[in-house]
Amino acid sequence: MYMQHEGRLAAKIMGIFCSVALSATLASCSGSKPSDSASSAGDTMTGISAEGKPGQKPKVTFKTPLDFKDKAHEVIQKGDGEVVQDGDRLCVQDLALDSKDGKEIYSTWEGGHADCAILVDKEEIPAYYDVFKGQRLNSTIAIGIKDETSGKTGNSNSQVPSSYIMAITLVSKSKELTRAKGDKVSDVPSDLPKVTLDDKGKPSLDLNGYHPGNKLVVQTLIKGKGAKVESSQTVRAHYTGWLASNGKQFDSSWDRGKPTPFGLNQVIKGWTQGLTGQTVGSQVLLVIPPNLGYGSQSNDKIPANSTLIFVIDIIAAY
Structure with a gap:
């Protein structure tokens, strides 16, 4: 469309999906080719776990400093809700932890507002489609980010570390409309x-x-x-x-x-x-x-x- 900043105006956070940059928004990457990024989700992490009731803010622990490959992932808490299917729009809560010392640097849990930007579609999130599809709601997925362009969070003046863990909890889902209804x-x-x-x-x-x-x-x-x-x-x-x-x-x-x-x-x-x-x-x-x-x-x-x-x-x- 011929709008200012035309194109896929979805946010930057998808270096996991397109470019995660410590933000509350996980945006679509519909301009990406599956072959460009499908391999980025292939690596898994070890040495990280989560405790707590599924669907609530998890207590994420790991031995520090934690090393991992960029965009590596691990399901650290199995959910007990409905199964995520192709075409579902997911609402999630995010938690970010510094991989060097384990300290919390960002959380959406306290705001009471889930982020509903993830569409489970191969063209939208080619790298992580298979990671999300088939999970149950209330699962928590950890994704390791090594972000050379990290800046400031929207919540504070502290610098975002270049290496951190995003713990993404799947809290609800819905089927996206195909037209006005x-x-x-x-x-x-x-x-x-x-x-x-x-x-x-x-x-x-x-x-x-x-x-x-x-x-x-x-x-x-x-x-x-x-x-x-x-x-x-x-x-x-x-x-x-x-x-x-x-x-x-x-x-x-x-x-x-x-x-x-x-x-x-x-x-x-x-x-x-x-x-x-x-x-x-x-x-x-x-x-x-x-x-x-x-x-x-x-x-x-x-x-x-x-x-x-x-x-x-x-x-x-x-």
Whole structure:
């Protein structure tokens, strides 16, 4: 999609999956080729264990300093919940420990908010697909990280060590939506562009004689029953975009066959403002004036000062 920082706007933490960098977010790596990274999860660790009730914050112990190969892993606590299957979206709690002295350097357990960014899909997490698939919920998996680019955590001013252990506990799972799902909105203004959907859910647009103004238009077409989207989250969405001047499509995730993840703080303002507060499962029509889109910027598909129309299915938010 033609957004600021276009592409796989999933976070940096997947040096385990793409690049783990001590963050609360385990993001998708849908741009990676399985052959590029599948071998990185092949090494296992030894000498590390966990105690405590499965599904609660584990007490992780190991003899220090612990040496391991980068991205090596070990299941250190077997879970007692449902089996993780292909296509599940996992919510996890993270715990990071310095491999040199065993001290805790990061934890999401105290915040009460699980991170739901892991999609168990070969294209999304090629290196760790086989590690997660088949585990039971409440399992804890340790992954060793040697991070030469480590910086500061978001929680303190202390430096993140270059070698640490991520203990990831699988706390819940759900099946990701494939399209908007909820209640169809019945009172859509009649003067807006008309949207029709094909059998798979891809939208088509009829301008319906519409003449856009200079303000953002946000119209929910399907009201999803999921959680509200926050401006700080990453959203995974199916979308199609058209030029308001002539109704010509310039981009569509539907044509690529899969939803696209992006950070709401890294996209054009019209998306940030229009999707914040919407609910997961919703389908939203946005009419975005140039000042909230790309302004005077242009490319071969979007002329300068274009008003843009999007229909967006919110598949997930994390």
